[in-house]
Amino acid sequence: MTTLSAVTPHPANSGLRVDLNPAAAVERNARYHGDTVVIRYPGGDLTYAELDDKAARLAGVLADGGVADGDRVAYLGLNSSSFLVTMLAAFRLGAVFVPVNFRLAEAELEAVLDGSGATALICEEGHRQSVDKVRGRTSLARFLLVDDDPEAPTTGAPGWEPWAPLLGVALPAAGVPAKGANDPAILMFTSGTTGTPKGVVLTHGNIWWNSVNVELRLDTRRGDVTYAAAPLFHIGALNSFVMRTLVRGGTVVIRRGFEPQTCLDDLVTHQVNSIFGVAQMFSALARVHGVFQADLSRLRSVVVAGAPVPPSLIELYAQHGILLQQAWGLTETAPFATHLPAERTLEKTGSAGIPMPFTEVRVVDAATGLPVKAGESGEIVVRGPNVTAGYWNNPEANQAAFDEDGWFHSGDIGYLDEDGYLYIVDRLKDMIISGGENVYPAEVERVLSAMPGVVDVAVVGVPDDQWGETVAAVVSVEEASEITLEAVHAWAAGRLARYKLPRRLTIVPAVPRNASGKLDKAHVRHLAGRDG
Structure with a gap:
């Protein structure tokens, strides 16, 4: 009798060939429940069928312009449905999506566009002139202007192709290439508040494993409604709930930016289940008249990250039955490395939580790299399948950030208490x-x-x-x-x-x-x- 240990799994059945491309999941959702609204946006809602069709048509336009597997496609604009359409179109070609910070100064914008090597850019009118100042010093060859969004009106401009006419006649790109864990998906540049921005390569595996971590730790469900008002060009907003919502068949409510009263109205009207934000957003929301008398009973998963959260803010929301769940991570961890479970919100107020299920976290002596005792501060290091594959064309940064055992050195200082809960102290350099x-x-x-x-x-x-x-x-x-x-x-x-x-x-x-x-x-x- 053949024992199980003697059986060699066939690669096709072992999980090694699993397709992790989010565009394939959206295409599947469009096939089986295409009438479901996936995006609610002031500039126009989209069903899964409409989102998939628009992304496929844009992929066809980009392919006709020479974009192929591994090329970079950039997007510059505020939160919108066009952002997600562009991302999915890039994924449909096997290209790498480059979301650009719309607040960058001219020199920073040039550094990101040139450094990414992007050959195609989709842009909103509000940022077109900034691009025109630097376009000649980049690798960009194709400039598409969003012209079908009432929230970003334009009359067109020389040197730019309005994308609506192109999408109207384009043949949808056929098929979606399968992508594995090691294939690059997103090239996202760090904020650069303490130095020159670095390009962080996030693979399809990084995105997938973060989503698995979130699903195992937070109360998220198929068909959930998530709220996206924090900038999508940051990994926290994009990969906390939005990406996974697209894959699982839920609905994303998109706002171009955060406005406290509008946010409260949307949470109630759309019966939002999950939201990602920074502490300042929830502080502003708390000052809206009647916020804690509003019906927020559907709100189950509220993640606060990006900066330390004042314990007083957590306690204020908890008094009204809303548990702010603090998380910690970076662009390089796609984004979450730790999360404070909802049931420990008050017991461990101020903690960034425990390691995500498939992520290892240690606190080490910055000089020796050796783990420190509970309660002792040191540098936080992370290892796991959600951690970036490395920095784009930057071997020096890779050498500085990763040790020989594969631990990513975050540059953040923290400590673990006796129960293994992480507390963030500060940035090492601050x-x-x-x-x-x-x-x-x-x-x-x-x-x-x-x-x-x-x-x-x-x-x-x-x-x-x-x-x-x-x-x-x-x-x-x-x-x-x-x-x-x-x-x-x-x-x-x-x-x-x-x-x-x-x-x-x-x-x-x-x-x-x-x-x-x-x-x-x-x-x-x-x-x-x-x-x-």
Whole structure:
């Protein structure tokens, strides 16, 4: 009798040839329930059949222009159905999708477009002129302008092809190429708030395994409605719920940007089940009149990431039956490495949670790379199938980020408590050394964010003749609130060691952050350098 251990699985039946291409899943959904609305968007809703057809037609247009397997296709614009159509069209050709940050300055935009090697760009009118300034210094050969979206009106421009007429006569590209775990899917550039943006290669496997992690840890279901108001050019918004919703047959409510009152109205009207956002979004939502009296009973999975979440904000929502589930990760982890289960929200408030099911997380000594004890701070390292394959054309960055055992070094400082729950302390490079003492800005920010009248806060180190560096706080406050340095000291004195207290305070209308909610440290330091 043949034993099971002696059987060699046939490759076709072993899972080695599983097709992970999201475009294939959308095509399948279009075939079996094509009338289901997949995108609800002010510029026009789309069913699965309509989304698949439009993506197939765009793939045909791009293929006629020479785009092939492995080429890069870029998109520049706000959240819209066109963003997802372009992504799926690229996947239909086996091309790599390059979502571009629409807030980039001219030099940064050139660096991303040129560095990606993209040969085709789909763009909205609001960003066309920025592209025109740099297009001659890139590899771009095809320029398509979205002209069928009422939310992004255009009258056309020389050197640009309006895409609606092309889509109207294009033959849909036939078939969807199968893609495996190691095939590149998305080239996403880091925010660059602390340096030059790097291109992060995310494979179809990275995207898939993050989705599996999310499904095993969060309460997501087939047919769910998810809300997308955070920028889709960031992996947190795109791959938390949106990508998986497309694959599973649910509905994505897309807003071009976040507006608190509109968000509340949408959550109620569309009976939203899941949403990804940064802390500032939920802080603003909490200030909308009647938010906690509204019917948000369908909202099951609320993930907050991108920046530390003030415990006071988590407690506020929990008092009204809404559990904000903090997660931690980076573009390089596609995006989640850890997540705090909903049932532990109040017990472990302030924690970024435990490792995702198929992800390993350690805290190590930054100098030796060896794991540290529970409660001891060190650098957070990650390993797993959701971790990037590496940086685009950047062997130096790859060598610096990955050790010989395959651990990705995040550059974030944190610690694990006795139960193995992760707490984020700060960025390694943002640590302040004042008089020989280490000060973690995030710790000071958490204390100050709970101060009455404070809306948002950023803490940085500034040069000091006596201490080398000293602590400076940049704060935005509620209208009619008067926050002084003396008042900050009075509030924080019993909560922070004396050397951690800010010695400088700058009040600003809004603390500068990027689209993923992370502090724009360069801008903050500039503000902190002024007399406050």
